[in-house]
Amino acid sequence: MTSYEDITYEIRPEGVARITINRPDRMNAFRGQTVDELIHAFQRAGWDKTIGVIVLTGAGKKAFCTGGDQSSHDGQYDGRGTIGLPVEELQSLIRDVPKPVIARVAGYAIGGGNVLATLCDLTIAGESAQFGQVGPKVGSVDPGFGTAYLARVVGEKKAREIWYLCRRYTAAEAADMGLVNKVVPDDRLDDEVDAWCAEILERSPTAIALAKASFTAETENIRGLSGIAMQALALYYDTAESKEGVAAFLEKRKPDFRKGLRDGEKRKTL
Numbered sequence: 001m002t003s004y005e006d007i008t009y010e011i012r013p014e015g016v017a018r019i020t021i022n023r024p025d026r027m028n029a030f031r032g033q034t035v036d037e038l039i040h041a042f043q044r045a046g047w048d049k050t051i052g053v054i055v056l057t058g059a060g061k062k063a064f065c066t067g068g069d070q071s072s073h074d075g076q077y078d079g080r081g082t083i084g085l086p087v088e089e090l091q092s093l094i095r096d097v098p099k100p101v102i103a104r105v106a107g108y109a110i111g112g113g114n115v116l117a118t119l120c121d122l123t124i125a126g127e128s129a130q131f132g133q134v135g136p137k138v139g140s141v142d143p144g145f146g147t148a149y150l151a152r153v154v155g156e157k158k159a160r161e162i163w164y165l166c167r168r169y170t171a172a173e174a175a176d177m178g179l180v181n182k183v184v185p186d187d188r189l190d191d192e193v194d195a196w197c198a199e200i201l202e203r204s205p206t207a208i209a210l211a212k213a214s215f216t217a218e219t220e221n222i223r224g225l226s227g228i229a230m231q232a233l234a235l236y237y238d239t240a241e242s243k244e245g246v247a248a249f250l251e252k253r254k255p256d257f258r259k260g261l262r263d264g265e266k267r268k269t270l
């Protein structure tokens, strides 16, 4: 893969690889192809010795990433992997590359987009940024890194609030809960990210790689959980309950997850 359709890959500035999800007309939601291209780009930057920092961002001002593309999702998604999105590979790769990954967030970091930002080593947000999970509103969930690792970052109570209520949080609120390292006005976002990259590039790359590996090792058990989670999620995506969430989002209406149960439908539900 030498050219990309759903992402861009730039060296900007020297020593920094910037990977941009380039689907602004879809609020940078990802389909199977997007995730495959991201995996390719992270592998490319991760093992290139001339690169010291990787920046992950989204094209445009509206969104960093809003998770799985609901329009390419009818039950399973449209790509490879257990759920039709090799998202667990991408999540693991962000943790495995021996370079710090900075999430540069403007606009929405929602659903799988919030999971990606959470997994990055550092997050720098513009004041326009909004964070949140929407899975239980749209018939989805990431019960691996999306829940268990989030709890490590923001604490158990807050992580449960984020998933059960599906609220949106401002950049300032996200910084207060430890989800964001620094908030700046949107027009200063690139300067701030460049300054953090420059500072990291002055440090020993091997010392940083070892520090990153040691942080990552501490939460490695979640990778196993994530594998099981994907199997469970694939089964959930084939249920009427999950499909109601996707249909409601696409039809711009409120989902009714309990309708069938009220009518006496015998369904496997928890």
Ligand SMILES: CC(C)(COP(=O)(O)OP(=O)(O)OC[C@H]1O[C@@H](n2cnc3c(N)ncnc32)[C@H](O)[C@@H]1OP(=O)(O)O)[C@@H](O)C(=O)NCCC(=O)NCCSC(=O)CCC(=O)c1ccccc1C(=O)O
Pocket (backbone or CB within 6 Å): 026, 027, 029, 066, 067, 068, 069, 070, 071, 083, 085, 087, 108, 110, 111, 112, 113, 115, 116, 134, 135, 138, 140, 141, 142, 143, 146, 233, 249
């Ligand atoms: C992002 C919103 C909060 C924006 O709200 P608002 O400003 O009111 O604008 P809207 O009118 O709602 O949206 C504008 C426009 O964008 C389209 N859109 C937004 N998000 C998506 C999307 N994800 N897919 C497709 N299209 C999207 C929207 O339809 C509108 O289009 P028009 O043509 O203009 O009508 C709000 O839009 C919102 O909440 N969106 C829902 C986002 C969503 O459902 N995301 C998926 C969450 S589930 C998920 O990501 C799981 C998939 C996954 O990746 C995963 C699975 C398993 C394990 C792990 C993961 C993982 O993510 O890590």
